[in-house]
Amino acid sequence: MHFADHPARRRLSAALDNLAVTFRGMTAHPDEHNCECHWGSSEELSLLKTPDVELEPDLLRRTWQAVDWTDHAAVLRRILPQFATVLVAGRTEPLFGLEEAGYSFARGRWQQWPDDQAGPVREFLHAWWAQSLTEDAIVPAHQVFVMCAAASGTLGPWLADWEKQTGYLSDRHLAAAAEEWEYELLGDSLPWRVGWYEHDEEEMRAELVAWLLEHATVRLRESGASADLQHRIRLLGLTGDDRWTDSHWPGHRY
Template sequence: MNMDETRVRLDDALSTLAEAFQGMTAHPDESQCDCHWGSAEELALLKTANVQLEADLLNRTWQATDWRDRAAILRRILPQFTRALVGGCLDLTSPLGHPGAVFAAGEWQQWPARQSRAVWEFLHAWWAHTLNDAHPAVPADDVLAVCTEAAGTLTPWLSVWEQQSHPTATEHLAESLDGWEYDLLMDVLPWRTDRDEEGAEETRVELTTWTISHAPARLRAQHAPEHLLHAVRLLGLTGPDRWYDPHWPVPTPLGPAAE
């Protein structure tokens, strides 16, 4: 699919999602702190169907983690929330919350089939369009993080990236690795996650293994900077072989060998 086709797919996914969640409201008994979150009038808007929320209220709503019924809150805001995501209007670095975690906390995969399919198609359509867009509103590495955290798995998104071998998708790979380089070399998942340590480590290992296998040829074909090629090579090394390599990017070697 080319960029125009993926844009149509994404627009269709957003429209389908809006239809699937039309009329949704927060739970009638939902409450929130009027000192730290907002007013009773704003809470009442969440309990009213099909009312557009101002940007500030939308942000405070998705970033709050103490809702009694997080699934109902997510269903209420999803049409507006997803359009804000696609438009790059949300702060993905906010310490108050991560959009992917909002999806996960809502347990959308357990929702009725029409609703869960709409969410799944939105995530796939957004990712496909991002890989085909040379200048997406949200960088590919951030979209990957949201999709992975929302779905609880990295595998389908990497599979799509592997299949999308055209120059734009490869350029996104180079840009992402430029941001991930240090974290991956330190054996750290390069984005925030609310999953447990084991889940985060499994994702980190999967991302590293995929990068070692699929990135080198694509980066060379794209004439990527040498430091990225060395970073991928270093990911295939362990212990002192990595730390004492002349291209190790950290001035002081780390680990037992440095003691």
């Protein structure tokens, strides 16, 4: 993948190249198997045990979406260079949201891999997130955020990057995220599906709300966000009747 001369793009390009080098020659476990009726044929399975052969898009999608691999980590390492490139290009086509792709990373427990493997994965996620904040990338920033949160099981690093990355474009992405998330947050729900049992949905929601209340107010105003959206984020700081009876309650029904 070739990027124009832009620091965040260069960083992302280098991260993708590093994934390709790091995971070159990787294969699924020789004894790996899956149901021919629900996943794919034996011929397709053999491709996962063959290194460095590009998978056709539907096979790649079925592979990262499958939840029943015996050794998901090995399967993930096999597909990672191609998977990451497809993610950045916005061609993953998840059934629900991009968190699905993140949970494929989580199932692989990539953070427990040796440093020379986990490091390139971490750098890819941070490089993609940085690029999404600094330009109008193919995949909207709030979707990249959700993917990174689902992949890592934490919001902290991604919120810290967003806090540091100020300016009109990053603030505009924040306004788009607030617009996307306010309905679920005002209903005391996380705005994306938690598909990995080790992740704490309520803890994530509380952390996201606290961060928005602390950091979003000024940035939403500076981004030109509507007064209505600014009030909806303000309402996250109220609970119970104070929230529902506020004159700016948007009338959401849950």
